[in-house]
């Protein structure tokens with residue numbers, strides 16, 4: 706009976722799209738995708754996807770490109786026209802290397818680290834037990850405080866700890882392999898066209914490099 710129920714469940718899941726995606730993400734070409742129609746700079750687009758626990762789209766396979774092209778042209782044609790280029794443009798995870806015209810797909814994650822701010826020397830509290838701050842383990846009640854030893858000497862300080870965030874950049878794959886650059890792209894070596902968009906070029910959606918400060922809609926994908 707349990708197996709039968711499981712079978713019904715599996716059939717129901719496969720009819721409704723068994724590989725369902727979380728929240729407002731949809732399965733497009735085998736990946737969970739969400740198109741955001743707010744026009745923003747590339748950096749804001751990275752943050753926008755991060756808020757959704759996703760990253761900008763890495764369009765590195767033909768099935769994903771085909772699925773995405775169909776999805777965009779059926780649902781978003783004319784909905785994200787940029788003032789500069791006149792057709793729909795969507796930010797992707799493609800970014801130029803600093804030194805040349807090589808573009809890479811990159812995964813962006815917000816990493817966290819502990820930010821340490823020295824607040825005050827602990828001596829001022831004048832409450833050290835006789836003969837203490839030596840090493841060793843004690844046998845009475847102890848409670849952690851914010852006090853921490855400096856690396857180089859026996860000075861202890863009060864410190865404030867905060868979780869800070871920074872953008873962690875992981876090179877994933879060279880963008881050449883997707884073979885979907887619009888004719889003549891990427892162009893403008895030495896200029897500031899560092900970020901890769903997926904642009905509506907009539908029947909095709911192709912890659913174009915433009916300045917990261919321009920505003921585009923964005924495609925987020927679950928990693």
Ligand SMILES: [Ca+2]
Nearest residue numbers: 892913914915
């Ligand atoms: Ca370009």
